[in-house]
Amino acid sequence: MDNPVVAPSRVVTLHYTLTDASGRTLDDSKSRRQPLDYLHGHGNLFPALEAAMLGAEPGERVTATLAAAEAYGERDEALVSESPRSAFGGDTPLEPGHRFQAQGPEGPRTVTLVSVADSHVVVDANHPLAGKELSYALEIEEVREATRAELAKGHPLPPGTSHTEVEDRKQS
Incomplete structure (x- = not known):
């Protein structure tokens, strides 16, 4: 892949910082030293968050502020x-x-x-973040084509998992 940009059916590895409207950090992947992997366009993240990253390249930083309705919904x-x-x-x-x-x-x-x-x-029973505007600071680390197995599952698989291993697990 010559130009690995965030696009549908690609696995994206990123770090994120999630803050509320007052700027208070609610979650931070770097503090855990564990980036997030997701399969773009397969419902793994909020659609508005995926839209903000579309076309981004590794090394690029993206910010997105989501209204409550775009994130965990309004409080009920x-x-x-x-x-x-x-x-x-x-x-x-x-x-x-x-x-x-x-x-x-x-x-x-x-x-x-x-x-x-x-x-x-x-x-x-509301999600704790329901009714809140949320801001994400994202740093794209890697973008790669998804494997057939990942596309079939709808999410990234652990490193080293092959299509054959997934098929073997389904049959057992």
Whole structure:
């Protein structure tokens, strides 16, 4: 590939810093020394974020600010509910801020415990970043063609994984 630019069906390796509207860092891949790999155009990232990177080359820095609707969506107050304290079992220590999986009408969902009283608890099923404008500072490290196996799976595979290994795993 002569000109490895970010384009559909290419694997992109990047570092990112995610900040909120006040400039507070929420996540930073460099602090973990672990870049993010994703398959462009396959729904691995927010569409607005992918659009901002389209055509970028390795070494290029890209910034994108996403409105809440382009990221985790607007807050939905209907997703905040009260449940009896007894539904959580007497031995379970409950503290505001704890997150856990709960079964909802559309399947499992991560919820955050908002408040705890003697008789009830309030939980919030909104994503913690719902309703927030988010800014991404991105540094493109590498762009390469995706393998057939990666295209079939819809995401990058670990280094050294071959198409044959993926087929062997599917058959076992």
